[in-house]
Amino acid sequence: MLETPFDKFREECGVVAIHGHPEAANLAYLALHALQHRGQESAGIASSDGRLIHTYKSMGHVADIFTPERLGRLPGHLAIGHTRYSTTGETALLNAQPFAVACNKGRIAVAHNGNITNARELRGSLEREGSIFQASSDTEVILHLVARSRERLLEAALREALLELDGAFSLVFLAEDRVIVARDPHGFRPLAMGQLELSGSRISYVFASETCAFDLLGAVYVGEVEPGEMVIVGPEGVTRERYAPPRNRAHCVFEHVYFSRPDSIVFGRSVQESREMLGRMLAREHPAEADVVVPVPDSGVTAALGFAAESGIPFRHGLIRNHYVGRTFIEPSQGLRDFGVKLKLNPVRHLLEGKRVILVDDSIVRGTTSRKIVRMVRSAGAREVHLRISCPPTVSPCFYGVDTPTKSELIGANNSVDEIRRFVEADSLGYLSIGALRRCVADEEEHGYCYACYTGDYPTDFVDLEALMRSRTRLG
Numbered sequence: 001m002l003e004t005p006f007d008k009f010r011e012e013c014g015v016v017a018i019h020g021h022p023e024a025a026n027l028a029y030l031a032l033h034a035l036q037h038r039g040q041e042s043a044g045i046a047s048s049d050g051r052l053i054h055t056y057k058s059m060g061h062v063a064d065i066f067t068p069e070r071l072g073r074l075p076g077h078l079a080i081g082h083t084r085y086s087t088t089g090e091t092a093l094l095n096a097q098p099f100a101v102a103c104n105k106g107r108i109a110v111a112h113n114g115n116i117t118n119a120r121e122l123r124g125s126l127e128r129e130g131s132i133f134q135a136s137s138d139t140e141v142i143l144h145l146v147a148r149s150r151e152r153l154l155e156a157a158l159r160e161a162l163l164e165l166d167g168a169f170s171l172v173f174l175a176e177d178r179v180i181v182a183r184d185p186h187g188f189r190p191l192a193m194g195q196l197e198l199s200g201s202r203i204s205y206v207f208a209s210e211t212c213a214f215d216l217l218g219a220v221y222v223g224e225v226e227p228g229e230m231v232i233v234g235p236e237g238v239t240r241e242r243y244a245p246p247r248n249r250a251h252c253v254f255e256h257v258y259f260s261r262p263d264s265i266v267f268g269r270s271v272q273e274s275r276e277m278l279g280r281m282l283a284r285e286h287p288a289e290a291d292v293v294v295p296v297p298d299s300g301v302t303a304a305l306g307f308a309a310e311s312g313i314p315f316r317h318g319l320i321r322n323h324y325v326g327r328t329f330i331e332p333s334q335g336l337r338d339f340g341v342k343l344k345l346n347p348v349r350h351l352l353e354g355k356r357v358i359l360v361d362d363s364i365v366r367g368t369t370s371r372k373i374v375r376m377v378r379s380a381g382a383r384e385v386h387l388r389i390s391c392p393p394t395v396s397p398c399f400y401g402v403d404t405p406t407k408s409e410l411i412g413a414n415n416s417v418d419e420i421r422r423f424v425e426a427d428s429l430g431y432l433s434i435g436a437l438r439r440c441v442a443d444e445e446e447h448g449y450c451y452a453c454y455t456g457d458y459p460t461d462f463v464d465l466e467a468l469m470r471s472r473t474r475l476g
Contacts, residue, residue, distance in 0.1 A: 013097075013113040013401075014038035014209045016081040017172040019179040019233040021196065021204040025074035028081035031206070031213035032062045037261060038113075038209060039085040042096035046109035046174050049076035053107045053174060057082075057096040078179055080172040082111035085403070095137040098174070103147040105154045109174040112139040113209055114189045115401045117167030117460065142171065155180065155232055159243045162230070166460060168252075168400035170225070172207060178234030181207045182243065186250040186459055187227030188400045188450060190266045194219035205233045210264035224268055250450035250459040254402060256441050257391045258362045262302045267448075269441065272302060277440040278390040278432060279306025279360065286430025287311060288358055288386040292351065294318035296361040296373060303390035304360035313358065318351040318377070341372040353381030359426075360388050365404065367411040370424040378425075387426040392434045392454040393417070404453060 014035030018024040025047045032043055043065050044057025054074050058065045062083060082097035100109035116122070119138035122145070127133070131144045145161035146154070154175055162171075168188030173180040183191050192211050196204040196219040208214060211221045225231055228244040251267045252259070256274040260266045282303065293315050295304035308315035322344055357377055364370045374385050393412030397404045407413045411420055421429035432440075434454055443449045452458045 013085065013111075014083045015111045015113045015170060015172045015191070015207075016209070016213060017174070017179045017181055017207040018079045019205045020077055020202065021198070022077060024077050024079035025071050027196075027204075027206070027217055028079040029062065029066045029071055030216050031208050032081045032083050034213040034216045034261075035083055035209055036062050038259065039083040041085045042093065043081070043083040044096050044098050044111070045071075045074055045079055045081040046098040046100050046111075047074040047076040047079040048107075048174055048176050050177055053100050053109050053176065055098060055100045055109060057093070057098065059093055059096065078174060078177075080109060080111050080174045080179065082113075082172075092135075094135040097137070097139060098172075099135070099137075099140055099143055100174075101143055101147070103143075105146060105149075105157055105175075107176055108143070108146070108154065110139060110143055111172050112137075112142065113170045113191075113401065114168035114184065115399060116141060116165050116169060117399050118165065119167075122164065142169075154178075155230070158182070159230065162243055170209065175234075178232060179205070179207075180230060180232050181225055182230040183225050183227050185228035185244040185247040186450075187267070187448075188250055188252050190251075190255060190260070191225040192221060192265065193223055193225055193231065194221050196220070205238065207231075210260050210266060212261045212264040215263065221265060248459060249446070249448035250400075251448055252400065252402070253437065253441060253443075253449040253451055254391075254398075254453065257437075258299050274441050275302035275390070276306035276309070278437070279303035279308075280310040281436040281440055282360070282388050282390055282430065282432050283307045283310035285433060285436060286388055286428075288356075288388075288428060288430075290356040290358045290384070290386060292316045292318060292355050293358045293360060294352070294377070296359060297321040297345070299362040300360045300390070303362065307358065307360055307388065311358075316348075316351045318348050318357065318380075319345050319373070320348060321345055341369060341376065345373065345376065347376055347380035349380045352377055354383055355381075356384040356386070357382045358386045358388055360390065362390050363394060364389055364411060364420065364424070365394055366409055367420060367423050374425050384427045385425075386428045387421070387424060387430070389429070389431045391437060392431050392451075393420075394453050396453055396456040396458075398453050399458070400450065400452075402453070 016031035018027045028045045042059045043062045046055040098109040098111040116138040119141045126144045146157045149157035149160045151157040169184045170189040170191040171182045194206045194214040206219045230243045232239040255266050260271045262272040293308040295301040395413040
């Protein structure tokens, strides 16, 4: 997979579910707009009017896909939505979510954030039994498991299906008269629950990958859907049940390092608080004599603020990001592709010229993008460039929803810190330690986060990691 400039990790997906609101599809649209940073490849919404499930999905950004006319064709008090960047399954409309079908359990739709690590085996088994697949996404496997179940009620069939899944999943299900959401027993991916008060003491329930969606809707955050929990919201009210026994928690720490918006609460913790602490700890562990602290926008901004506050070195927006550059520039030729960083970032020469610069970023994957940014800062006249990374070196691929490269492509897995420094052409390079990262997310005692990308210690078992890595662009 080619590294697209400024997209070192392909973001995971964002999901939302709305129950009991007369404008459910409109609220789902607004929530997806707030979650756009989690996926910019495709988006979709499915709504229910109590009889039929209506679905619309397309490639592109949320605001471009959902016009008022299209939203008007999504009636009902219930809705789910999805915005996607592929970690499994090829980039195609067939893999856009939600998936909607009519089966022996009625009309249902599903959207998924995560990665089912045993999807290949499940799909093979289902195909041998006669199932026909249209897409290459792991999410379709879940629908087939539900349809195959001999349980009569959807909740029971879904419970049975969930117990067959390994890996990471936060799921939102839509039936004709109810919304069902669930998280995997390890809690890899986030899923928050909120309430929105309506007239007449009525309450609408909302679920989303991040609480920044609640802020836009005016909903109140009430807590997390727990790992291994299924929440059913239907005509009979709200039912919360544990469908699987507790397992060791493994929240994705990269949600706090990079994925989530700073204004969100994720896994019950403020992302802004975590990210500022990352910067402060980075300043303590890797100080440098410098004139300015400059973030690589946008993901490095909050950590850079923490670094500046701790070190007393002034914070400056020395790199300006153009937020209006599309992704089509990567298509025509390799020659044009090389301008990717320049199209997205531009240095402020006045702030950098003659200065000793501390450049703060969230991660280094292959190193090629970091080298281009360091060169850009030098070309703007910086006298020294000290690169600081607000997480440990990435040494292992992720199989739980983050599309990291293979181990052979990860610069941190195959080079020393000094070798990486020389490659990116920085005067010095400092990574945050794993111990400091634990402290920044308040995980020193509970050990509730997954650090596999930094340690190679995976919280679930795999039969063949390399086979999974090779297959995940085809299945998920």
